[in-house]
Amino acid sequence: MDVVVARIGKAHGLRGEVTVEVRTDAPQERFVVGRSFTTDPAQAGPLRLRSVRDHNGITLLGFEEATDRTAAEALRGTLLVADVEEDEDDENAWYEKDLVGLRVLTVAGEEVGEVAGVDSRPAQDLLVVRLASGREALVPFVEALVPEVDVEGGRVVIDPPAGLLELDEG
Missing domain, CATH: 2.40.30.60 (RimM)
Structure with a gap:
């Protein structure tokens, strides 16, 4: 691949x-x-x-x-x-192309938006989420904040702390 x-x-x-x-x-x-x-x-x-x-x-x-x-x-x-050969043994590894376009929901089931990309940073990757408003939010791509990635089901579940999705609002 x-x-x-x-x-x-x-x-x-x-x-x-x-x-x-x-x-x-x-x-x-x-x-x-x-x-x-x-x-x-x-x-x-x-x-x-x-x-x-x-x-x-x-x-x-x-x-x-x-x-x-x-x-x-x-x-x-x-x-x-x-x-690169896909490593089928690593269930916690995803490629950006697999994630882009997936629906993003909170753990409570609320629609947030969709994955627009992954921003690779030295410390950790950030999930770029296009919110319903059209604005983008960056969510640290760590298990505590992104507890579930279901590529086959077409969704990513996030557990954002209060205010994370409202950062940078005018």
Whole structure:
């Protein structure tokens, strides 16, 4: 299955390295020198990994196809796509494509909206919920706040603390 594992950020240095927004729980398995990635948009790739390193908590990648800063800058915003086998044993792992469009309900059964995406952050993922009002709310994607994900049933159940869905209201 094709899965987005990173989004390329800004160029770093003069030798073609780029920062990346990691979108995988297993970067040490996905980012291995010699591995090739397809890209979105497709005209940017495929890209073959020539270097991987950590720089003060930021993952830096170098690609054989981008050996200078100009080439690295041209990759900014590109999504890296890897062919990943689904692990059927992990019942608590979902891909963003599986979640987008699911109905979001509270534990009390109240309709909240629908999943618009997943915002991957260094500390934890955030569930992006499009509320009935059209506004978006960010819900930390942790079991205490998202106790149930039922992809087959087309729903996500959340248990938001008071005020979470009202944050940022004008």
